Amino acid sequence: MIKDVLQCCYTNASREVGNVVGSGWEAVCVSEGLPSEAYSMCRKIQSANSCINGVMTDENGKILNLLEISGNGTFICMIRTQYGLLDRMKRANMFSHAYVFPCKDNDFVKDPNRLLTIDNGNFKTDEQAAMEKAEDFTRLPAFDIVHAMEKCGLDNKKLGVMVKCVYAQMMDKNIVKPLFIQYDGTEEHMRALLFCIYYCLPFSLRRRLSVASVRTENTVDKNIFFTKSAKGQEYYVVPETGENSVLTDRVDKKLTGLGFLDFAINGVTDPSIQNDLFKRLEENTIELGDPNGTNELLMKIAFIWMRADNKMPEDDKELYLRLNDALRSNSLGNEKMDRYIAMLLKETIKRKLVLTPESEADLKNRVSCSKTTELKKINEEYNFYRFKELPPEEASNYLAKMGDAERAGFVGRLLKEENGKKILDHFYANVMLKTLGNSWEGIEKVINESDVLEDRSETDEKIDLCAWELFQKSLKNVERGDIETVIDDFTSFKGIMEKKYEPDSLKKIDEEAKKSFWEKVSESNINFDMYDKYIIFDNKTERSEFFIRLCEIPRRLVENGDVDDFFARSHEMFTIYKTKLGTNLRERVMGRLAGYALKNGSFLGSDPEMWFKTLTEIENDKVFRSALALYDQCVELERKTFPQTEKDSMDAFGRDIGREAADLRGFFSAFRNYLLNSEEERINSSEIVHIVEKTFAELEKRSDSFSLDVWLKLGSLIYSDEDCFRIFEDVKPRVLSEDESKVVSESELLKKGFRDAAENYVKERGSEFKIVKKWLSELSHAERSADDAKKKFHFGWPGKK
Amino acid sequence: MSYEITCPYCFNDGGKRMTDEDVLFRSEYVSESECEALPDDYEDVEDFKRRYTGADKEEILQKLKDWEFFKEGKDEEYEKFWSRFGGTTEKNPADDVLKVMAYHRKVIDPNKPEHQRYLKKQADGTYFIRDRQGMVSQIELYNGEKCNRRVCRFCHNPLPEEYGKYPVKFASIIGITGAGKTVYLSQLLSKMKGYATKVGLTAVVSNPGVRVFLNNNKIAVGEYLPGSTPANRLQQPLFYEMVKDDPREGKVTETFVLYDVAGEVFAHDTSELVRKFSPFIEHSSGVIVLIDPMQFEVISGTSKKGQKLDDPTTALGTIHHLFAENDTHEKCKIPFAICISKSDMEEVQNVLSKNLSGMLLDDVVGIKKSNGLYETVFNAKAYAPIAKELNKFIMENEMELATMMQTNYASYAYFAITALGCPVEEVKMENGNSMYAPVGPILPKRVEEPLLWLFYRLGYIGKNATIPGEIICPSCGSFYTEELPEDERVLITYHKILKFWPKSKKFVNRYCTCCGYKWEHDYEE
Numbered sequence A: 001m002i003k004d005v006l007q008c009c010y011t012n013a014s015r016e017v018g019n020v021v022g023s024g025w026e027a028v029c030v031s032e033g034l035p036s037e038a039y040s041m042c043r044k045i046q047s048a049n050s051c052i053n054g055v056m057t058d059e060n061g062k063i064l065n066l067l068e069i070s071g072n073g074t075f076i077c078m079i080r081t082q083y084g085l086l087d088r089m090k091r092a093n094m095f096s097h098a099y100v101f102p103c104k105d106n107d108f109v110k111d112p113n114r115l116l117t118i119d120n121g122n123f124k125t126d127e128q129a130a131m132e133k134a135e136d137f138t139r140l141p142a143f144d145i146v147h148a149m150e151k152c153g154l155d156n157k158k159l160g161v162m163v164k165c166v167y168a169q170m171m172d173k174n175i176v177k178p179l180f181i182q183y184d185g186t187e188e189h190m191r192a193l194l195f196c197i198y199y200c201l202p203f204s205l206r207r208r209l210s211v212a213s214v215r216t217e218n219t220v221d222k223n224i225f226f227t228k229s230a231k232g233q234e235y236y237v238v239p240e241t242g243e244n245s246v247l248t249d250r251v252d253k254k255l256t257g258l259g260f261l262d263f264a265i266n267g268v269t270d271p272s273i274q275n276d277l278f279k280r281l282e283e284n285t286i287e288l289g290d291p292n293g294t295n296e297l298l299m300k301i302a303f304i305w306m307r308a309d310n311k312m313p314e315d316d317k318e319l320y321l322r323l324n325d326a327l328r329s330n331s332l333g334n335e336k337m338d339r340y341i342a343m344l345l346k347e348t349i350k351r352k353l354v355l356t357p358e359s360e361a362d363l364k365n366r367v368s369c370s371k372t373t374e375l376k377k378i379n380e381e382y383n384f385y386r387f388k389e390l391p392p393e394e395a396s397n398y399l400a401k402m403g404d405a406e407r408a409g410f411v412g413r414l415l416k417e418e419n420g421k422k423i424l425d426h427f428y429a430n431v432m433l434k435t436l437g438n439s440w441e442g443i444e445k446v447i448n449e450s451d452v453l454e455d456r457s458e459t460d461e462k463i464d465l466c467a468w469e470l471f472q473k474s475l476k477n478v479e480r481g482d483i484e485t486v487i488d489d490f491t492s493f494k495g496i497m498e499k500k501y502e503p504d505s506l507k508k509i510d511e512e513a514k515k516s517f518w519e520k521v522s523e524s525n526i527n528f529d530m531y532d533k534y535i536i537f538d539n540k541t542e543r544s545e546f547f548i549r550l551c552e553i554p555r556r557l558v559e560n561g562d563v564d565d566f567f568a569r570s571h572e573m574f575t576i577y578k579t580k581l582g583t584n585l586r587e588r589v590m591g592r593l594a595g596y597a598l599k600n601g602s603f604l605g606s607d608p609e610m611w612f613k614t615l616t617e618i619e620n621d622k623v624f625r626s627a628l629a630l631y632d633q634c635v636e637l638e639r640k641t642f643p644q645t646e647k648d649s650m651d652a653f654g655r656d657i658g659r660e661a662a663d664l665r666g667f668f669s670a671f672r673n674y675l676l677n678s679e680e681e682r683i684n685s686s687e688i689v690h691i692v693e694k695t696f697a698e699l700e701k702r703s704d705s706f707s708l709d710v711w712l713k714l715g716s717l718i719y720s721d722e723d724c725f726r727i728f729e730d731v732k733p734r735v736l737s738e739d740e741s742k743v744v745s746e747s748e749l750l751k752k753g754f755r756d757a758a759e760n761y762v763k764e765r766g767s768e769f770k771i772v773k774k775w776l777s778e779l780s781h782a783e784r785s786a787d788d789a790k791k792k793f794h795f796g797w798p799g800k801k
Numbered sequence B: 001m002s003y004e005i006t007c008p009y010c011f012n013d014g015g016k017r018m019t020d021e022d023v024l025f026r027s028e029y030v031s032e033s034e035c036e037a038l039p040d041d042y043e044d045v046e047d048f049k050r051r052y053t054g055a056d057k058e059e060i061l062q063k064l065k066d067w068e069f070f071k072e073g074k075d076e077e078y079e080k081f082w083s084r085f086g087g088t089t090e091k092n093p094a095d096d097v098l099k100v101m102a103y104h105r106k107v108i109d110p111n112k113p114e115h116q117r118y119l120k121k122q123a124d125g126t127y128f129i130r131d132r133q134g135m136v137s138q139i140e141l142y143n144g145e146k147c148n149r150r151v152c153r154f155c156h157n158p159l160p161e162e163y164g165k166y167p168v169k170f171a172s173i174i175g176i177t178g179a180g181k182t183v184y185l186s187q188l189l190s191k192m193k194g195y196a197t198k199v200g201l202t203a204v205v206s207n208p209g210v211r212v213f214l215n216n217n218k219i220a221v222g223e224y225l226p227g228s229t230p231a232n233r234l235q236q237p238l239f240y241e242m243v244k245d246d247p248r249e250g251k252v253t254e255t256f257v258l259y260d261v262a263g264e265v266f267a268h269d270t271s272e273l274v275r276k277f278s279p280f281i282e283h284s285s286g287v288i289v290l291i292d293p294m295q296f297e298v299i300s301g302t303s304k305k306g307q308k309l310d311d312p313t314t315a316l317g318t319i320h321h322l323f324a325e326n327d328t329h330e331k332c333k334i335p336f337a338i339c340i341s342k343s344d345m346e347e348v349q350n351v352l353s354k355n356l357s358g359m360l361l362d363d364v365v366g367i368k369k370s371n372g373l374y375e376t377v378f379n380a381k382a383y384a385p386i387a388k389e390l391n392k393f394i395m396e397n398e399m400e401l402a403t404m405m406q407t408n409y410a411s412y413a414y415f416a417i418t419a420l421g422c423p424v425e426e427v428k429m430e431n432g433n434s435m436y437a438p439v440g441p442i443l444p445k446r447v448e449e450p451l452l453w454l455f456y457r458l459g460y461i462g463k464n465a466t467i468p469g470e471i472i473c474p475s476c477g478s479f480y481t482e483e484l485p486e487d488e489r490v491l492i493t494y495h496k497i498l499k500f501w502p503k504s505k506k507f508v509n510r511y512c513t514c515c516g517y518k519w520e521h522d523y524e525e
Helices: A036-048 A106-110 A127-131 A145-152 A156-171 A187-200 A249-258 A260-266 A271-287 A296-308 A316-328 A335-350 A357-369 A373-389 A392-401 A404-414 A418-436 A440-450 A457-474 A476-480 A483-500 A503-520 A528-536 A542-560 A563-576 A578-599 A608-617 A621-641 A647-657 A661-677 A679-684 A686-702 A708-718 A724-730 A740-746 A755-763 A769-794 B011-015 B045-051 B057-069 B076-083 B093-098 B181-190 B192-198 B209-216 B271-282 B312-323 B346-351 B354-360 B380-397 B399-408 B449-457
Strands: A006-017 A020-028 A065-071 A075-086 A092-102 A179-182 A224-227 A236-238 B024-026 B136-140 B149-151 B168-175 B201-205 B238-246 B250-262 B284-291 B336-340 B412-416 B424-428 B434-438 B481-483 B490-494 B502-507 B510-512
Touching: A006 A036, A006 A127, A020 A036, A036 A065, A036 A075, A036 A092, A065 A187, A092 A127, A145 A187, A156 A179, A156 A187, A156 A236, A156 A249, A156 A260, A187 A224, A187 A260, A249 A260, A249 A296, A260 A271, A260 A296, A271 A296, A296 A316, A296 A335, A316 A335, A316 A357, A316 B045, A335 A357, A335 A373, A357 A373, A357 B045, A373 A392, A373 A404, A373 A418, A392 A418, A404 A418, A418 A440, A418 A457, A440 A457, A440 A483, A457 A476, A457 A483, A457 A503, A476 A483, A476 A503, A483 A503, A483 A528, A503 A542, A528 A542, A542 A563, A542 A578, A563 A578, A563 A608, A563 A621, A578 A608, A608 A621, A708 A724, A708 A740, A724 A755, A740 A769, A755 A769, B045 B057, B168 B181, B168 B271, B181 B192, B181 B209, B181 B250, B192 B201, B192 B238, B192 B449, B209 B238, B250 B271, B271 B284, B271 B312, B284 B312, B284 B449, B312 B399, B336 B399, B336 B449, B354 B380, B380 B399, B380 B412, B380 B449, B412 B449
Parallel strands: A179 A224, A179 A236, B168 B250, B168 B284, B284 B336, B336 B412
Antiparallel strands: A006 A020, A006 A092, A065 A075, A075 A092, B024 B149, B201 B238, B238 B250, B424 B434, B481 B510, B490 B502
């Protein structure tokens, strides 16, 4: 045990407790103050070496005495593992003796001799020896770089190759395997090579370098293995010749670009350089934000910083490379780095250079973390400079990425520049409106913000377009009958237009808007409850008048419940628009009106649809009035027939027997009464005949056939009792084709008052006289049968009383 | 149909579910060390991303991404697993030829959409290639290269070919330093096929672990004996497929996995080690414990050079605690083969009865059928007298061990083996130290017997006679029976209707812990 030096040994040790012997792999002779991190590190390396396969020999065939130097950044361990030993069972054993040096003792890092001159004699091969105390290490003569290079056959170039190979192995994340360095097989040579390597490596790498004198079974995190024959390995270097498999053009170029490696190698024999270089490099790297001083990019920047200080490179490419490196380094929020970037950025602006979008993203990120105002200011300058130089389209995109506050600052500055105004106009028109133009509030915001521009022609144009599109979009609500929303949007649209236009222009806009509104209104989407809203859009066109008028009909029905008025207005309207509506449209409009009236329960009586259709189809005003009076009569009759004149009963009646003769009887009597009072009308109006016939024929289509009496009654009403069979000249009801015995048996009128009329009709050879003749003969036959039966009954047949 | 797989390394990260469709694959394809797509002026991808402005930027970036994907590198999950054991012990001789360590290959998850872009979709619409039995065995890269190196989805350790297709049984071999475990294992593995044949089984090696173990631990005349097993290093599991021709079921295959665990793990004050290695013991269906004869006082006491070694009960006690974590009164039900190694040593021979010594020097013989092939049975007839004698020896000389086994282990048997069967001599090395090497001829004796007994207990094979000390429940056939306490040895049967009326009395002395059956066991038999 060396005074003030930490150690840890590892072996398959025997222990005797009482009389019992135990043995096993364990750490032994461990210094009292050995930190647990160092202990774990030693155990990991040492236990990895405890796989002993037979006799462990080195490349010379001698029993292996492995030398390892391992650093983890906090500790450096120098370990000797002696094989060829025996355990208590006389089996192969090894003894591993590690000395541990904390990296915070910088002397060990600065001066490779502190490690590399430790003589082998200091490493023991058994526990007892390892516990022996000593004042200090016995040491080999110290190396100096000139002699070490001489010994290894290296000039500056070959030294550079070797050092760069080691550096690449340690720093290139694509190299995951160790580097094999060729040597002559002697430890002296190996130590001299190691001295050269350590001498040219930055401190942070010296602290982490892990080497082994021989390739071991376990390559746990080793950077270098020494070998007498390196060439077969994937990564190798032959120091004496410079042959290697590591330094490809790219790797070499990259390492050259670092600067400090070449600087250290070229000035390797200059003590003034060597004494200071890596110390300052590390200090600067730490200052730039890497507390461990291990970040390659920061080391590169630190070196430039050290060398160039405030001098800017003459070459633009070099300037950009430096700025790019600085921006992609991960030392966010570091003041020194921010100042460095600010300096480079200022020069970039001066030289009118631009960054790539990725670098600009890095810059933005960095600025957001920056504690200095310097970088923020330069960044603003850069952004402004970028705007000035960029075409409005591109500049707008950058403006879009800014926060509100940042942008507000820029607007003021851009307003002072002619190109700036164009950028702003483009920005408002194409970027801001694109995001905000889908709401009235958004459009208003754009109007208010862009108000700073005297000339915002592009923005104005786009605002109009946006507002118009938004209003047009709102017109889709018309299809759903949601006129209230349309009115809200119409108001907003007008509000925006009022901000921009004089009354003359506003009038035209208003007209256009209303016109487009009415184009969307149709008989199928008109909302009869929105009469008041439609009025707002009244533009005195035929289309608007039609729909407003149409809308008014049900409105009045709802207001006064006057069905006659409803029919009268409907009739009036269809008469007015008869030619313009056409059959299909007319039917659709009628359907909507009828549907609405039905829904509101305004109709009375049964089969209101039939009534509505009949009444609205009548074109002659007088006939219409007759029919309307007839409707009223029918409704009244129904009320009398069914005292409970509530709507439900009426509906039930309509559903169940509304289309039956019972229903029609009321209709006939009402019709007759009416005609009796208006003789003239009866005689002159062929329209009435037509309507009634058509109505009954229609009814028969939808329900069971009417009996003969129904038709005779109808005939008598239209013509006269005597001529009642004339009805069959115009109408061909189903009763004509039914079984004559059934028809006759169900008819009362034929038996009583209308028999003569039938005989006359047969005589006069009306178009259906054959059928009527059959009915008459059937009637006679039935009467005879009835007389016979009566006689039989009277005379006792069948014989019982 | 999917195959449930238990990872022999991490046991599915503490018991999660894994099927053949969940396994990952190591890529056969490995990117070149430098990406050709990266233009020369750029240091790396990050540098390229920021500085390159060419129109083909996205295209190049995609190529770089593809290159990065297949790049050789450390696998985080794998490294995490092995960091607990001081680094991996996985070694495949083929890796040196291919110059890529298997565990540095890209691990591909065919279920991950971002990985699927590198894979070829198969005709069934999945990215799996199945073998004839329908087990997922390969994936195909987009360049047509097939990858069949399956790894566990949790720890990314390799799963041998066909692993998971057949029922898997794990077993551990434990021995304290110097018990001769490495020599024993080396002998056992080198002759495994022959030993299996003796009991009508065919043993097929299914991973390189066995070959690597035998290469590293050669046993040969004049060559130094192997060093001891590093305590905290996890040795690679040793995989065998045991195949038998069953008259009823036809060809039956089972996977047998053997773990080599250093005995120090279960010695005193090594709780950290116990924690690390306990999963392997806990998942074992059988354990072979190797005991150095010097662990017995009766032997070390008579030896001239003898030193009394740590008592075997220390390790056995620790193991029992592992199995009965929640109930220390519970017996461990896993079969334990307790083997005294180096049975040919003079000191051992001196204390054993002549009869036993003689028997131990005989080879284990298989039972042949009329057709000349071996029967799938453990030769219990030959083992029975040895077992009887060894029981007697332990009872007489190592009461502590006998009590420990009786109290804590429900199923165990004693064996005595010699892995060398010849003396060793000291051979000088160049540094003057002398190591032991076998003098020869190397004639191992009965090394297979504990393993064959384990095969019998695991149900791979039957037996041809009763094994002393082994009491089987006459009702359910279970091995797990207990002696009844004195006051419970009278079994009264009551009248069916008059339930209080004792109908008959019967003497019983054992009960089955599985089915509860009680019976009178004739110990003399």
